[in-house]
Amino acid sequence: MNANHERHAVEVQDVTKSFNGRKVVDRLSFVVAPEEIFGLIGPNGAGKTTMIRMMMDIIRPDAGQVSILGKKLGEGTKDVIGYLPEERGMYRKMRVIDSMAYLASLKGMDSKETGERADELLQRVGMAAHRAKKVEELSRGMAQLVEFLTTIMHRPRLLILDEPFANLDPVNVELMKEIIFDLKKQGQAIILSTHRMNDVEELCDRVLMISGGQRVLYGGLAEIKSRFRSDSVILEYGGELGKINGISGTHQHGRYLELILDGKTSPRDILNQLAGQPITVSRFEIATPSLQEIFLRVVKNGQ
The missing domain is CATH 3.40.50.300 (P-loop containing nucleotide triphosphate hydrolases)
Structure with missing residues (x-):
């Protein structure tokens, strides 16, 4: 052997x-x-x-x-x-x-x-x-x-x-x-x-x-x-969120907000903007799809 x-x-x-x-x-x-x-x-x-x-x-x-x-x-x-x-x-x-x-x-x-x-x-x-x-x-x-x-x-x-x-x-x-x-x-x-x-x-x-x-x-x-990671970040915060530049849309998921980046803006750019706002950030991370989401995407797209 x-x-x-x-x-x-x-x-x-x-x-x-x-x-x-x-x-x-x-x-x-x-x-x-x-x-x-x-x-x-x-x-x-x-x-x-x-x-x-x-x-x-x-x-x-x-x-x-x-x-x-x-x-x-x-x-x-x-x-x-x-x-x-x-x-x-x-x-x-x-x-x-x-x-x-x-x-x-x-x-x-x-x-x-x-x-x-x-x-x-x-x-x-x-x-x-x-x-x-x-x-x-x-x-x-x-x-x-x-x-x-x-x-x-x-x-x-x-x-x-x-x-x-x-x-x-x-x-x-x-x-x-x-x-x-x-x-x-x-x-x-x-x-x-x-x-x-x-x-x-x-x-x-x-x-x-x-x-x-x-x-x-x-x-x-x-x-x-990592291969299927989307251009979005997950944000959980307290306070009143002001305008954020460099995003193309948002999705509310219960307690957290998904910020969809415009392709030109990095997660660090978003974090820097949040640092200047009167809010308390308890969670900030790059959105990672679940295996279920990846499975459905691959089957649907025939990737």
Whole structure:
């Protein structure tokens, strides 16, 4: 294994996949590092699920290559991956503990280890009392939490989560996020595919957005936000605001005011003007769009 591969939990090189003559993934390339939470985002039909299935070796690319931890697909890569699909599917008639143990055994864990590990994880999320219940007796959210725990039972080095927070109440969302952060600290690479942009902003180190099967955004969150930063500043103040030169308009957003610059005026010019006014400035910052705003802008403009 070369040093370059050792740095990557996932390496996708010029991957293309077509169905019925239509390219669903088109010459896509990206890498995921160990100890990284990586956001895979895009509109419905963008090719995200197809890309995940290729990483899982469920389907093969028509061209290009996918490597997992430096190995080509099929070289024992499935056992190092934990996958939580959007479509859930546990054995509903089995007891929680038995279902978790059985699915973990398919990843190579022995029976003694599976029981101990299942009890440890159920204890962590406060579900130890439910270990002997049938899966069908659980609420939808509890069943989903059990499926997530089953996904991490065998301590996968790569974790792929597809809409993991759907159907969970806020308490369990935070609990799952804590576990995800802990897994990252333990060295696992985590791919998060979701439409919840606020969760991507909170959790992810880097993001890949695909649209029409192609890469349209790729990089660190701070870098992406800086790239889409608008020519406006956010102002929160007390007192009577006088005339400000060098702006083309304003937008009131609750307690703060957005000043849209005219393209010739810098934020420092605005701040200097404010210093000469009889107001108290409690907040002054360059406006940075949310990932949700960037997502909508990219999809709308086809950037």
